[in-house]
Amino acid sequence: MKILDLNGISYDYTTKAGKVHALKEATASFETGVVYAIVGRSGSGKSTLMSLMAGLDVPRDGDVRYRGESLLSMDRDRYRREHVGMIFQSYYLLPQLTAVENVELSLELANYRGNKRARAEEMLTLVGIRREQFRKRSTQFSGGEQQRIAVARAIAADPELILADEPTGNLDNENSMNIVEILTELAHRYGKCVIIITHAAEVAERADRVLRMDDGYLRAE
16 A cells, blocks of 8 residues: 655755755655665765655655555644654664663654553564563664664554665674564564655565665666
8 A cells, every 4th residue: 555655755955065966856656565775875865765755854846645545735743753764873872771761752743642561561572672672771772772672662652664774784794694583574464654764775675566766866777
């Protein structure tokens, strides 16, 4: 089922060297149950594209639509809270909180109405964090474990759209593949739309569909 549409979106920003045309009429559709990889060299526009899909910014031209509705007409903060789970290269866990508290906080921000502690523990278990680890502070975990917690946090409120920006960038190959396996299961078993920005060929190879950013243009491979 189609969930996200990019309709000819363009985006510019200005640096000391002049105007940069970061995106040029990018068009694509994304479906639930599918893992997408967006690849391309540094500076090709991948992170800009992710920002627009997340509603963190708006295009100069064109339109981003979630389930047929333009993000321009939506409350974009609510869109991110309720429909989007975001995963980053650097985890961004709060060091003063435990693993379960980091996930619970995301549920509070999303106004989750169920039992937050039970849901947080369920998500940590899903990504392979053991129950005896739930109350350890996030700084006590390895990089691979911290990224698992970050994934649990991103999916706790049950978003349909998972946006992952270089989620394996700080991990060794074994941990990278573990994270990719989790993201793949989220798409194939739980019906999420998973979009991964990556430089890693081995991550892109595991995706169902690959798109390439090249000098602001988006093309299917």
